[in-house]
Amino acid sequence: MSIDSPHPGISRRSFLIKGSLFIASAGGIISCANPLAEKKMEMAGRIAGGNWKAGHLLTEQTRLSPLETERTGIVIVGGGVAGLSAAREIMKKNQQDDFLLLELESNTGGNAASGSNAVSPYPWAAHYIPIPGREAVFVRELFEELGVIEGYNGKGLPVYNEFHLCADPQERLLIHGHWQEGLVPQLGMSDRDKRQYDEFFGAMERFKKARGNDGRRAFAIPVDHSSRDPRFLRYDAVSMSRYLADNGWDSEYLRWYVNYCCRDDYGCRMEETSAWAGIHYFAARDGVAANADSHAVVTWPEGIGWIVKRMEKDIQPHIRCNACVFNIQKLGDELAVDYHDVRRGTTVRIRSKAVIYAAPRFTAFRTISSLRKRLPSYAGSFGYGPWMTANITMQGTPEGKGAPLSWDNVSYHSDSLGYVVANHQDVSVRRKKTVLTYYYPLTSGEPAAERQRALQRTRQEWVELIVHDLSRMHPAMERSIEAVDVWLWGHAMIRPIPGLIWGAARQEAMKPIGKIFFAHSDMSGLSIFEEAQYRGIMAARQALKTTAAV
Amino acid sequence: MAYALLFSVFAISTCGLVYELTAGALASYLLGDSVTQFSIIIGVYLSAMGLGSYLSRHIVRNIISVFIEAELLIGLVGGCSAAILFSVFETAVHFRPILYSLITLTGVLVGLEIPLIMRVLKNRFEFKDLVSKVFTFDYIGALFASLLFPLLLVPHFGLIRSSFFFGIINVLVAFWALRLFKGEVIRPRALAAAGGLLLFLLTAGFIYSEQILHFTETLNYRGNIIYARTTPYQRIVVTREQDSLQLYLNGNLQFNSRDEYRYHEALVHPGLQAVRAPKNVLVLGGGDGLAVREILKYAGVDSVTLVDLDAEMTKLFRRHETLLRLNKGSLNSPRVTVINADAFVWMKENDKKFDFIVVDFPDPSNFSLGKLYTNTFYRLLYRALNDDGVIVVQSTSPFVARRSFWCVVNTLKSVGLKTTPYHAYLPSFGEWGYVIASKRAFRMPGSFMADLRFVTPETARLMMEFPPDMGPVDTEVNRLNNQVLVRYFEEEWSRYVH
């Protein structure tokens, strides 16, 4: 595999090399490029994604030489969950002001970005977190601080704030013209299908309890706490679909469901997903609660954006947004971090003792000077899948025959992942309007080709595609739709293809380069909140150790 | 004349398609699932047309007369079809057979007409021209109808009125044919008389379609409707049966004035009488003001706050004269503050404390209402209750929905409230349940106001007795993230109703 071919400016995470310079795409929102094309489906809305203007701005400059120089202890590059977690850890541990967080976009959050309108706040990507299990200590601590966990009962089980636990009904699936409760297909199942369900879920249950010869759980969150027993690691060598085939599980429904899960969590079809990652989805989560079952999740109208807002509160003075880091190099004992201020058009150099690199790992091949000069052999292992997400504001609620409107609503017959109701947690009896967050991992072809195709579509074309898909779930729904906002994620998620998680590349990429410590969730090979937070905290601890030693 | 007849092909085809579309639309309104309904209707209609065409070979004499008779019949059946279907929907046990018979009959008659016209015209055109002309007009008529229907008829006329209108057109076509073929028709007078009668009937239907719609609704209620209104939240209907009044919300009986005093006395007095010197009272739901009427009997109560979602509802019970007599104008009392808000949202914001809280919501029949019976909501009640205060919750029938009732009890307990379940017999509803919840142990009062018609120390004592068939059962706690109560409730009531 190669790095997905970079693309001029438009996508959010893409870089372009021109001469000796690279062009970073700053984030932001571009409004609909072709408002006249909207005649047919007149819906308000906009398309968001990369700010290509910022990209051009950079191309026009032949040489970026820093005008100002500043000094700080630690620089954090990237203000997603990983970067914010690192910042909080530094605050907590050394209680001093000696660090800076540089974020490319105008807001922090990264893949946990959110927006809002008159009806409700809504997520642009990450929207929920399953209740944390044994190993996810940092998530539990964070939840305690934020009041998501309110205390512990007599048996030591965490008591969750019930406004944050996902309200019932949680999931429904449209299949054969009928909405059923839950996402595992039930309608029209033969005995053979049912037997395979039992076998498959039975196997997952056993993996959940399994421990390796090193005493660790076979599959854990964080990934690094999982057992290294080859008995389990061997699953990283094959694909999830291969694993199903090897076990004789050929039920169409079961395969649909497993494929859905892979696309949902990893943006990757099961043919491309490592079986280790695929099993991890089912076997790693073992959270318990006093007032919820083990499948429970916590969620908010703005998704994980709710956490992001609270995380950044204490560290606000240390955050610089619109700061596109384009060069990191050694300078004597120190590190120089150069960034371009996208708003002001200036270039700034920051000299620091250590760097926490919390931007996507593939960007390091362009920003860190030593990697730029010699592309490491592992670079090709990091591939990313594109996604399209949309927020749809409608009058009333989308109902349908069978199970009532749920939090997560999926159609068996659609290539999208359906929609999540952003204002599901709203306690009022009647909702006049609803915001639906629509998810679509673009997995039908090679990521690079899909990314290209996605960027060529106009907003109008996206709107038509979305409305058409929704109308198949809810006939005549387009009449109730008021606005459709679209977001394209060029490099949304790292793809856990076979070999990525337990192969040599990830181990190599995790190693610090001098005093640059890598924190992004990419370093786990799985794109989930828990991993991003874990990476951020661990990198901060490493960085603090070196700076303290200095 | 030939072109006049061709024009009638156009008219017939337009009318026929309008009836088909009306039936399709009606079936999707009433039965849901528009794709299925429309495709079945279209299938039935088309095959009935085929049947009509087939039958036309058996008509050998008096072709013109049969044509006119058929036309009048289409006018009658098609014209009245929407009104008939609307009125029988609620009452008919077998709605679909009626629907499909009407559509079949219309189809057969329309299917009969085209071959008959072709036979009338057969000597006036060459065969190839005839076929081409007749079908051209037929299809243009269909196109016309299919555009007219969604763009003009449904939005401006409504279904009932549109079908009457096209019934009238069918009758007019019949009259026209009668004139064209004056000499050839047998019994022209009788046909003209029948046509006149139909015209009158259909025109009346067209003019009074509003009233017909209203009438179709009255068939669903036993009493006479004295008030009906659709609000953003619900359909409110008040009926009168002899000297009693009934309130229905979305077709479900809320109270009958014959025995509502039992319900409301039992709801208010055991709890409120037990509070020492109650001052501030909160009522959640209960926009009819009947619970407030009972509360205002306590002179010491300074302030009653009523939170009801529906402003139309509270407005009705503050203005309607007959209803004011029933609730004694309680909602207009200066001691009462009416707030139209969602109770959960309001409680989340509320920081006032109350001595007595009445929770009188509709039964937990769906997930939206189920939220108002969760531990999370009860925690908000707990917060709003003075230490000596009392809460009372209407909690469905412990006889019909035993698990649901005890689920409410157990959920209240789970937030640290002490519970006292009780029940009363209401002729209109059957055995009905309530739960008193308080921070301190509750004791049923030994005496009540003198002028109560139902609650006395003796009945109150009986109310707390639960015979074995309604006795306590173990249940889960109802939470936002499991909504077990809605599941219990649905299961228990569906078993009872079927």
Ligand SMILES: Cc1cc2nc3c(=O)[nH]c(=O)nc-3n(C[C@H](O)[C@H](O)[C@H](O)COP(=O)(O)OP(=O)(O)OC[C@H]3O[C@@H](n4cnc5c(N)ncnc54)[C@H](O)[C@@H]3O)c2cc1C
């Ligand atoms: C559609 C979608 C749905 C998801 N749903 C869920 C979910 O429900 N639950 C869940 O747990 N996870 C979900 N995830 C995954 C989750 O969002 C991520 O794992 C997590 O947010 C990643 O955080 P991060 O900090 O590691 O990386 P990122 O969020 O990628 O943060 C990296 C940050 O670095 C910035 N940056 C990049 N380049 C530069 C530069 N040169 N200079 C400065 N800054 C730079 C970026 O702007 C960004 O803010 C979802 C992801 C997607 C795409």
